[in-house]
Amino acid sequence: MTSSDTTSTVSPLGRLPLGRLHRAPEAILPIGAHGSLDDRGQLVHAEDPAAQLALALALVEATVVGAGLQPADLAQLRVSATDLAAVLDVLDVLTDRLDEVGATPALSVVGVCALPVDGMLVALDGLALGTPRRPGRI
Numbered sequence: 076m077t078s079s080d081t082t083s084t085v086s087p088l089g090r091l092p093l094g095r096l097h098r099a100p101e102a103i104l105p106i107g108a109h110g111s112l113d114d115r116g117q118l119v120h121a122e123d124p125a126a127q128l129a130l131a132l133a134l135v136e137a138t139v140v141g142a143g144l145q146p147a148d149l150a151q152l153r154v155s156a157t158d159l160a161a162v163l164d165v166l167d168v169l170t171d172r173l174d175e176v177g178a179t180p181a182l183s184v185v186g187v188c189a190l191p192v193d194g195m196l197v198a199l200d201g202l203a204l205g206t207p208r209r210p211g212r213i
Contacts, residue, residue, distance in 0.1 A: 100204035104142050108155070109134040110190065110198045121194035124158065125165035131199045132172055143207030146176035152183075152201040159186035162197055 111119050111127035112134075120126035136146045154169065156162035163184065173180070180201060190198050 101206045102142070102144060102204070104139065104144060104148075104203040106135055106138055106199075106201045106203060108191075108198045108200045109138065110192065110195050112192070118192045118194050122196065124156070124161045124196045125168050127195065127197045128154070128162065128165060128168045128199075129172070131197055132169055135199050135201065136176070139203045142203070144203050144205045145208065146173075147178045148203040148205030149173070149178040149180040150202050150204045152180040152199060154182070154184040155187045155190065155198045155200070156184060157187055157190055157196050159184070 109131045111130040113119050119130060135149075135152075139146055139148060152169075152173075154162060154166075166184065170182075190196070
């Protein structure tokens with residue numbers, strides 16, 4: 076898969092581009108909302124936006140890898156936050172990790188009134204585009 080920035084302007088949210096053109100990916104993986112939940116569906120890191128953001132991103136990465144793609148294949152990522160200011164203060168947790176894995180998704184951060192679990196401050200959803208390294212099912 077080849078891609079190129081559609082603009083040289085960088086997002087006000089960090090080092091990520093405002094847009095990216097992707098040419099004919101072999102796989103399109105919509106990524107549903109991921110939050111800071113353990114394997115039993117219980118909230119982890121209540122009221123800690125940095126830890127919630129880190130765990131939600133780790134779960135997104137696991138979903139992408141489970142589908143046979145790589146974290147660098149993330150094309151779009153949306154952060155939904157109940158406390159927008161708190162999440163923006165710790166957004167470097169996300170952007171630093173994206174840098175580590177070579178991912179440059181278009182990033183949106185939106186404020187929401189509530190998330191599905193009490194105490195959840197952040198949820199991530201997005202889109203990955205790429206060529207699967209192996210057939211994967213989630």
